[in-house]
Amino acid sequence: MELNGNNSENKQFITDERQVIASLRSQFMPEETLTTPSGEVRYFQTIKKPLLAKAGHCQVLGVATDITDRKRAEEKIQKALEKEKELRELKSRFVSMTSHEFRTPLTTILGSAELLKYYSHNWTEEKKQKYLNRIYNTLKDMTLMLEDILFIGQGESGRLEFNPEPLNLTEFCRGLVEELQIATPNHERITFQVPSPGTVGNRLMFDEKLLRQILSNLLSNALKYSEDDTQIDFYLNWDNEGAIFLVRDRGIGIPQFDLEHLFKSFHRGQNVGLIPGTGLGLAIVKNAVELHGGKTEIDSQVGEGTTVKIAIPLPKTK
Numbered sequence: 001m002e003l004n005g006n007n008s009e010n011k012q013f014i015t016d017e018r019q020v021i022a023s024l025r026s027q028f029m030p031e032e033t034l035t036t037p038s039g040e041v042r043y044f045q046t047i048k049k050p051l052l053a054k055a056g057h058c059q060v061l062g063v064a065t066d067i068t069d070r071k072r073a074e075e076k077i078q079k080a081l082e083k084e085k086e087l088r089e090l091k092s093r094f095v096s097m098t099s100h101e102f103r104t105p106l107t108t109i110l111g112s113a114e115l116l117k118y119y120s121h122n123w124t125e126e127k128k129q130k131y132l133n134r135i136y137n138t139l140k141d142m143t144l145m146l147e148d149i150l151f152i153g154q155g156e157s158g159r160l161e162f163n164p165e166p167l168n169l170t171e172f173c174r175g176l177v178e179e180l181q182i183a184t185p186n187h188e189r190i191t192f193q194v195p196s197p198g199t200v201g202n203r204l205m206f207d208e209k210l211l212r213q214i215l216s217n218l219l220s221n222a223l224k225y226s227e228d229d230t231q232i233d234f235y236l237n238w239d240n241e242g243a244i245f246l247v248r249d250r251g252i253g254i255p256q257f258d259l260e261h262l263f264k265s266f267h268r269g270q271n272v273g274l275i276p277g278t279g280l281g282l283a284i285v286k287n288a289v290e291l292h293g294g295k296t297e298i299d300s301q302v303g304e305g306t307t308v309k310i311a312i313p314l315p316k317t318k
């Protein structure tokens with residue numbers, strides 16, 4: 001096998017061998033690397049012995065064992081262990097989320113169904129409807145939660161559909177804001193700002209279903225993690241590079257520790273208190289943004305607010 005070593009490897013060999021000569025002691029090198037001319041890195045375990053040739057002359061005898069296969073096997077095991085650890089953590093977050101988030105609605109449904117079963121014969125039609133509606137709405141929420149879990153599952157196994165098409169962004173965003181404003185108790189909290197009326201250059205492509213997931217998750221986070229009397233800014237912008245979406249709130253903010261875990265499924269911030277949630281929204285956002293080739297950035301200060309920026313590039317021209 002031809003082994004040349006790159007510059008830094010060669011320098012390291014010379015340093016090690018000089019040390020053997022200076023100390024006149026054998027040295028065991030548990031791991032050295034050598035790069036083959038084709039760029040492959042091979043690993044060696046080496047013993048270097050000083051050999052006194054004649055007075056004043058010393059040479060180094062090196063015996064090297066190629067440990068590349070062992071090293072690669074170790075790396076594979078390490079990766080598998082990390083994956084296993086990630087899955088274990090995911091499982092425990094899933095169990096704690098489902099036991100928490102599913103128990104409350106199930107108790108509501110069971111309680112309402114029992115009341116209907118035992119007492120509804122004495123109730124007015126209006127009261128019966130009230131309890132039936134409660135069951136219906138709770139089931140609707142649970143279905144949405146299950147759909148989110150399904151979405152994450154599909155994203156992780158790479159089975160999510162991605163159908164980008166040209167889209168009138170301004171109109172789309174405005175419609176979404178209107179829908180969300182109607183659904184929130186204190187309407188008009190979101191101010192939507194777009195640089196100029198009209199349509200974005202028709203080279204921008206979005207999967208409408210995924211973009212809806214992205215923006216509605218960001219806006220609903222902004223709404224639920226801030227007080228009802230605070231404003232939420234939603235900016236849309238675009239240039240020759242692509243589109244930028246920015247959502248800013250003045251809410252509870254995200255603790256430093258949580259910032260790096262936010263995109264993991266079922267992870268929730270330490271400061272959420274009783275605000276409900278499953279910890280799936282941002283994992284969904286990340287998946288959907290990556291399918292568009294884009295990036296998500298979060299900037300947040302506890303007690304001051306949170307800004308999320310999404311950049312979606314123009315599709316590459318073939």
Ligand SMILES: Nc1ncnc2c1ncn2[C@@H]1O[C@H](COP(=O)(O)OP(=O)(O)OP(=O)(O)O)[C@@H](O)[C@H]1O
Pocket residue numbers: 148217221222225249251252253254258262267268269270271272276277278279280281282283305306
């Ligand atoms: N705008 C925000 N302000 C403060 N904290 C936020 C904000 N957005 C996200 N977070 C934090 O990030 C966590 C993860 O957000 P994510 O949207 O994934 O889940 P969630 O809102 O808890 O639940 P859901 O699945 O219902 O969206 C939240 O639990 C919260 O701690």
Ligand SMILES: [Mg+2]
Pocket residue numbers: 217220221277280281282
């Ligand atoms: Mg959320």
